[in-house]
Amino acid sequence: MATQIRAEHELHRRRLSRNVGLGVVLLLLVALVFGLTIAKVGTDPSDELGVPGTEATQ
Known part of the structure; x- marks a missing residue:
């Protein structure tokens, strides 16, 4: 009885997509x-974009 060797298991695909x-x-x-x-x-x-009331003096 010959077993087929799969290049990529479903678990690896799911783990890759999760990663x-x-x-x-x-x-x-x-x-x-x-x-x-x-x-x-x-x-x-x-x-002028900072805190109101703390305007810079020039």
Whole structure:
């Protein structure tokens, strides 16, 4: 009785798709944190876009 050797098992395909999905989610999370960090660091609280009532004097 000969058994057929399959190149790729169904479990491997499912695991690959799960890993790709997790990778995409992690990349989006990193991009979100990076974007929020850039937005926070790039904000000058003394300019016209900062906190109301703390306008810069010239």
